[in-house]
Amino acid sequence: xxxxxxxxxxxxEDELRRRLTEAVSxxxxxDGSLERLQKRVTARRRQRQVxxxxxxxxxxxxxxxxxxxxxxxxxxxVRDSITPGGGGSQSGGKDKGGESSNQAADSRNWPxxxxxxxxxxxxxxxxxxAPGGQKPTPTVGATPTLSATPTKSPDTTVRACTVGDLAKxxxxxxxNKADGSVGYGFLEFANTSASACSVAGPPVVKVVDATxxxxxxxxxxxxxxxxxxxxxxxxxxxxxxxxxxxDTYRFQFAWTNKxxxxxxxxxxxxxxxxxxxTWALRYQAGATDSAAVAQVSLPAACKxxxxxxxxxxxxxxxxxxxx
Amino acid sequence: xAFDVVRLPHARAPYAAVQGAGVALPESTESxxxxxxxxxxxxxxxxxxxxxxxxxxxxIASCEDVVQxxxxxxHLARRRLxxxxxxxxxxxxxxxxxxRSTLRRRLLGLRLAPKPMPDAASAEEAAYDSLxxxxxxxxxxxxxxxQREVIVLRYFSGLTEAEVxxxxxxxxxxxxxxxxxxxxxxxxxxxxxx
Numbered sequence: 001x002x003x004x005x006x007x008x009x010x011x012x013e014d015e016l017r018r019r020l021t022e023a024v025s026x027x028x029x030x031d032g033s034l035e036r037l038q039k040r041v042t043a044r045r046r047q048r049q050v051x052x053x054x055x056x057x058x059x060x061x062x063x064x065x066x067x068x069x070x071x072x073x074x075x076x077x078v079r080d081s082i083t084p085g086g087g088g089s090q091s092g093g094k095d096k097g098g099e100s101s102n103q104a105a106d107s108r109n110w111p112x113x114x115x116x117x118x119x120x121x122x123x124x125x126x127x128x129x130a131p132g133g134q135k136p137t138p139t140v141g142a143t144p145t146l147s148a149t150p151t152k153s154p155d156t157t158v159r160a161c162t163v164g165d166l167a168k169x170x171x172x173x174x175x176n177k178a179d180g181s182v183g184y185g186f187l188e189f190a191n192t193s194a195s196a197c198s199v200a201g202p203p204v205v206k207v208v209d210a211t212x213x214x215x216x217x218x219x220x221x222x223x224x225x226x227x228x229x230x231x232x233x234x235x236x237x238x239x240x241x242x243x244x245x246x247d248t249y250r251f252q253f254a255w256t257n258k259x260x261x262x263x264x265x266x267x268x269x270x271x272x273x274x275x276x277x278t279w280a281l282r283y284q285a286g287a288t289d290s291a292a293v294a295q296v297s298l299p300a301a302c303k304x305x306x307x308x309x310x311x312x313x314x315x316x317x318x319x320x321x322x323x
Numbered sequence: 324x325a326f327d328v329v330r331l332p333h334a335r336a337p338y339a340a341v342q343g344a345g346v347a348l349p350e351s352t353e354s355x356x357x358x359x360x361x362x363x364x365x366x367x368x369x370x371x372x373x374x375x376x377x378x379x380x381x382x383i384a385s386c387e388d389v390v391q392x393x394x395x396x397x398h399l400a401r402r403r404l405x406x407x408x409x410x411x412x413x414x415x416x417x418x419x420x421x422x423r424s425t426l427r428r429r430l431l432g433l434r435l436a437p438k439p440m441p442d443a444a445s446a447e448e449a450a451y452d453s454l455x456x457x458x459x460x461x462x463x464x465x466x467x468x469x470q471r472e473v474i475v476l477r478y479f480s481g482l483t484e485a486e487v488x489x490x491x492x493x494x495x496x497x498x499x500x501x502x503x504x505x506x507x508x509x510x511x512x513x514x515x516x517x
Contacts (some may be wrong), residue, residue: 013478016506020479023457024374030387034365048399127346194402266483 052158052196056242059157073238158242161197163285166190168294169248173281184230186252186316187283187294191243201239201311203251204287207298211282218255219305227307228254232317234309241311253281257304281306343426361398368392368411371480372418378475381464389425393417415480416490419472426468462512470505473498 028211168188173185191197207218223231231252241249284291369390376386397404397413406415463471469491476487477498488498 010508016474016509017478017481019459020475021380023460024377027370027374027377027383027386029369029373033369033387033391034362037365037369037391037394037505038358038361040391041398044395044399194399220363 015016023177048195055157056196089257097305135223158196158198160197161191161193161243163289163291163293165193165197166285166293167192167197170250171294171296173296173299182254182256183280183299184228184252184254185296186250187251187281187296188248188250189293190248194245196242196244198240198242199249199285199311201241202237202250203308204255204284204289205306205308205313206282206284207255207279207306208282208295210278210297213282216279217303221305221307223252223254223307223309230254231307231309234312234317236310236312239310239312241313248314249311250314252309254307255281255298357398360401361394364398364410364414365394365415368414372414373413375475375480376418376422378460378463378479379419379472380425385425389421392421402427412490415476419476419490423468423472431466458513459509462509465512466505467501469493469497469501470508473501474505474509476503 035139132148168187169190170188170210171186174183185205189199202222205220206215207220208214221227225233231254234252242250280295281298282292282295285293335344372390372393373386376389379384380386380389382511393414395418397410401410404410463474466474472491473487476482476490484495484498484502487502488495491498493501
């Protein structure tokens, strides 16, 4: 009976295989096991969603409770400390209103001739609602340079979105001046993963050589009412957005060929040193990421400045590039 | 210079446009696709994994539990799978790991007695009875856990020694050693009985 027990016999292993297969050959899935499996999968998925949602709600409740206990004065100081540029860059730390914050931001020494500058289009992009009740906290500085690194960590209860979670769902890149020296655009992304994840603003963007990926030296700055008024007046800077599966978020950008440093002279025509290559706007999930979330071509003729808004949810702001 | 008036669209790109970009499908379409994938995977692998579990465990009720749990875990994590073509390999590994956990729990005394048979059809009872009476199965259950796993994966699932090493997370040499010692032990036990 036990052929495979014959030491060194030619059928040892084959016999063992046959015996094992034969022993369990009568075992079949029980009746309704597929239906049972489908129900269990659905139930487990719901259970996970409830856990994620419940966790987020619990943390939100803790944060609200903490805010109430700590008090508004301390909250302001905490917020100042997480503002890009540091608390010292605030307008005396007493800036409570969005308008005055914007005014402070707008007083920077941006080069003239920026997208929709003082002689440009009428400001547009009035917030239709204030997301999360957050107040604008722009950086105040002498140069348009900013650290395009998220200054607040993504919500710790929800994992941070990775490059693989995000997919570009919509975008636009426009040239808005006849001489091709100014342009506006936006990018929209969706969370394509099966679970919720969080994204932190401001968007990490840079202008790169589309071929080599090397930074071409555009100065990146935050949107301001005087320099890029056609961009939506997004009231936040460094916002963290939690995206459920399929949720989307956006940010807008504007560019000008006027160099941030040096003369105000726009490049009158194609600059042979700068236009021999195609440039692209590169958006990364993090400052040190090697992979880009998205890269779109930028029709700038030569180097200049780039402005961006914080991230926001579609529909939160009126998105009109003004006349 | 006047600017063009451009109003940015709020609407999401149409389904057909985003499908190729790897964007998630609409919920209803995605749930249908998920159910279809689960059914396909079930039809292709459920039976063989159930039989694998039957060789690693000792009662058919636990086998169903283990295989269903493996399907649930792999199905819910399928977006994170590095290689979706290796679904069977992931399922097999999960079945082996869950079987091991089930046996360990029993050893710890949490579930000493095998679970009673559910309202099973007579055919299943017959298959289970047949399994219980099988001399080789009895001998197999007497082996050390690793030896049993190597023999079942090698000779029932038809994996190579390298694949067995991969599933069990041990070296190739260990697989060879467990396999040869396991077969030797089977020979000894069954030789003694015959």
